[in-house]
Amino acid sequence: MDITSVIMVYFSPTGTSKAVAEGIARGIGRPETVFIDITSPGARKESLSVSEHELLVIAVPVYMGRVPALLNEWMRVLRAEGSPAACVVVCGNRAYENALLELTDRVAGCGGIPIAGASFIGEHSFSSADLPTAEGRPDQHDVCIAESFGRKIIDKLKSASELTAVEVPGTSPYGGMTKLWDVDFISVNDQCVQCGLCAEVCPVGAVDSENSRGVDLEMCITCCACIKTCPQHARGMKPGPVNDAAVRLNSLCKEPMQPEFFL
């Protein structure tokens, strides 16, 4: 089967899912690729309809072994009746658990046919210079693998007379935690110049644009986009459960995981 265009959707607070999605797009190699970044709250208000002649690729990070819960609402309005789809999860070198199964199930629930799935590795959201976990990933090798995954999706589409859903690892009910910590974990030092970038990059609008120290703890999803984007390096983690998790990840998740494909 042939497709008319590629719709590449990603949610990517710290940019690793985006980098993987871009690698996959290069491998797919179609000039008619439309990138839809659903990281900002405004972008998730737009509904999306994908036709059966378009390939949908969706890349999201793994949060607690699951698809980030804030994407549920957006996925409820996604329409992909009969569209071939590739589902991609990006984890921080701990585990992706049931996230890939959950994503393929969600896409199927919107009418899509998940013909391919993959897991990739991105620098952990909680990683820092002092406590690195999967630092610098996806690296050049990961990006080459993402490109090859893109080529394989196209090969599969070309050779398929009829679309069949792929099987991916995982169990349902998915379990795990979808409610994230609502803890005051972000420290802001005197280097902060109130430039407002932290508020701009926050995917849930939790940072006050007038006062960077003002974080709505109920809304914050601990994605660390504000910490990682701060040009002054003014933001960091206070001692507490999120920092404890960063310490644990740094000591327990050193063995580099490798991307996996399901086609």
Ligand SMILES: Cc1cc2nc3c(=O)[nH]c(=O)nc-3n(C[C@H](O)[C@H](O)[C@H](O)COP(=O)(O)O)c2cc1C
């Ligand atoms: C709240 C939260 C939970 C996470 N849970 C997991 C997890 O269960 N397994 C894992 O390997 N990485 C986990 N991560 C790390 C992210 O999946 C990983 O860093 C990913 O590359 C971030 O994607 P992004 O750069 O597109 O935001 C978690 C990150 C956050 C913020």
